[in-house]
Amino acid sequence: MNSTWYDDTVYSEFKGKRELKNNCTCDVLIVGGGLAGLSLLYNLKKNNVDAVLIEEKQIGSGASGRNGGFCLSGWAQDYEVLMKCLSKEEVVKLEQIAATGVQWMKKKCMSKGYEHANLQPGVIKCFLSNNVEKVERDIFTQNQLFSQNEEFINKGKLNKYVCSDKYSCGVLRKDSFQFHPLNFMKALAQDCITLGASIFENCKFVNYQRNSGKIHASIVHNNRVFNMQSEKIVFATGGYGGKEINELKNYWLPIKTFIGVTKPMGDELQSVLKKPLGFSDNRRAGNYYRVLPGNRLSWGRGISAVANYSRSSLKKVISKEISYFFPELKNIEIDYVWSGNMAYASHYMPYVGATRIGHEDKNVFTIMGFGGHGMNTAPGAAMVLADFMLGKGNNYQVFNKFSRKWNGGLIGPYIAELKYKYLQMKDYFDFA
Numbered sequence: 001m002n003s004t005w006y007d008d009t010v011y012s013e014f015k016g017k018r019e020l021k022n023n024c025t026c027d028v029l030i031v032g033g034g035l036a037g038l039s040l041l042y043n044l045k046k047n048n049v050d051a052v053l054i055e056e057k058q059i060g061s062g063a064s065g066r067n068g069g070f071c072l073s074g075w076a077q078d079y080e081v082l083m084k085c086l087s088k089e090e091v092v093k094l095e096q097i098a099a100t101g102v103q104w105m106k107k108k109c110m111s112k113g114y115e116h117a118n119l120q121p122g123v124i125k126c127f128l129s130n131n132v133e134k135v136e137r138d139i140f141t142q143n144q145l146f147s148q149n150e151e152f153i154n155k156g157k158l159n160k161y162v163c164s165d166k167y168s169c170g171v172l173r174k175d176s177f178q179f180h181p182l183n184f185m186k187a188l189a190q191d192c193i194t195l196g197a198s199i200f201e202n203c204k205f206v207n208y209q210r211n212s213g214k215i216h217a218s219i220v221h222n223n224r225v226f227n228m229q230s231e232k233i234v235f236a237t238g239g240y241g242g243k244e245i246n247e248l249k250n251y252w253l254p255i256k257t258f259i260g261v262t263k264p265m266g267d268e269l270q271s272v273l274k275k276p277l278g279f280s281d282n283r284r285a286g287n288y289y290r291v292l293p294g295n296r297l298s299w300g301r302g303i304s305a306v307a308n309y310s311r312s313s314l315k316k317v318i319s320k321e322i323s324y325f326f327p328e329l330k331n332i333e334i335d336y337v338w339s340g341n342m343a344y345a346s347h348y349m350p351y352v353g354a355t356r357i358g359h360e361d362k363n364v365f366t367i368m369g370f371g372g373h374g375m376n377t378a379p380g381a382a383m384v385l386a387d388f389m390l391g392k393g394n395n396y397q398v399f400n401k402f403s404r405k406w407n408g409g410l411i412g413p414y415i416a417e418l419k420y421k422y423l424q425m426k427d428y429f430d431f432a
């Protein structure tokens with residue numbers, strides 16, 4: 001289940017890859033070539049920091065190059081929950097970090113070299129809810145509180161964008177957009193190389209030791225172990241890190257989510273998705289879908305801590321879901337299906353900042369745990385972490401509010417699965 005539509009439409013590999021040599025040195029070693037690690041690398045290189053990134057596979061081969069391609073404001077955790085556990089100022093600060101992430105991504109997508117990221121503006125969140133007044137009220141409050149640019153859309157107007165009798169209203173998220181995430185990642189890697197960064201692919205971090213105040217990392221490349229020495233190390237391994245990240249592994253869970261892409265369609269697609277926007281719904285693990293070039297429908301669905309679908313069963317589940325919302329599309333065929341891992345802490349917020357792995361160490365950092373909402377939050381968090389590492393600010397401290405939470409060990413995935421099933425059941429009764 002590994003080949004994605006993005007892999008088959010990737011525009012170009014970035015140039016300038018380097019071969020790892022033994023005993024390289026740098027100031028900052030970043031582990032993980034997803035959006036978190038790469039945007040941190042970009043921000044550090046912009047400030048002339050001698051930073052190096054290593055990636056176990058290829059740039060964007062984790063969640064960052066295989067996701068739904070939606071860039072939206074906000075966090076994986078709902079703002080209403082954040083409001084209950086943080087002060088209003090703290091929530092506003094977090095929302096600003098998330099909004100800065102959206103703006104940064106949009107600006108990048110619109111710059112030279114990112115043409116194949118193929119930005120398409122506008123995402124609509126569709127509501128399966130009878131409490132339309134509450135949706136309208138909430139949007140008004142959020143726009144005021146966070147200076148957002150979201151528009152409530154009643155059912156009549158929503159039908160001009162998307163035709164499904166399951167939705168009661170929608171919210172047009174004007175600042176949000178969709179894009180080709182893998183092409184974006186390749187373009188960003190090229191940008192980093194232009195700034196003089198070193199990126200090493202097929203290099204797996206395996207462990208590190210401290211010696212005379214320096215970090216000595218062991219890295220496996222082409223079945224050989226290489227040593228790299230740095231002042232600081234940052235773990236940006238998303239939902240793909242394993243035992244090598246030691247204690248940190250106990251504080252998040254890899255949660256899977258799934259995407260299917262249909263075969264090219266005819267006019268029937270435009271008869272239900274009338275405008276080329278991205279669409280999502282308001283359930284906790286709802287659907288997110290959009291039209292891809294070539295008139296294909298990309299359909300994102302579900303989360304699971306334990307499920308492992310076969311290709312054919314995932315195709316069936318996705319077809320069934322599409323025809324539930326759009327009976328007109330009941331005969332469509334699915335061409336691609338794939339899954340990806342996201343790192344989730346039980347509070348749904350990321351771990352960003354100085355960390356502790358085994359022993360207290362201020363030169364060891366993490367930037368991970370963005371869950372299903374990383375395309376704005378990862379670069380937003382990378383900017384504040386870079387500022388902190390450069391001695392330019394301590395906005396990152398707002399993340400200290402989310403303390404480490406044990407993931408439940410061996411039974412953690414089953415607890416998470418039960419929680420998800422409960423939310424699914426709640427969604428069913430709330431919206432049936």
Ligand SMILES: Cc1cc2nc3c(=O)[nH]c(=O)nc-3n(C[C@H](O)[C@H](O)[C@H](O)COP(=O)(O)OP(=O)(O)OC[C@H]3O[C@@H](n4cnc5c(N)ncnc54)[C@H](O)[C@@H]3O)c2cc1C
Nearest residue numbers: 032034035036056062063064067068070205238340374375
């Ligand atoms: C199917 C799917 C759909 C999604 N849709 C959306 C969406 O539409 N919008 C949105 O905002 N978010 C979405 N997300 C979530 C988003 O993709 C993630 O939050 C984000 O990509 C996380 O970025 P990251 O850099 O933390 O992790 P990743 O992109 O997973 O990167 C981590 C990298 O670390 C590398 N690595 C791990 N261990 C090592 C090691 N030991 N040595 C070297 N390298 C290592 C991995 O190979 C990987 O490339 C989706 C996720 C998935 C899986």
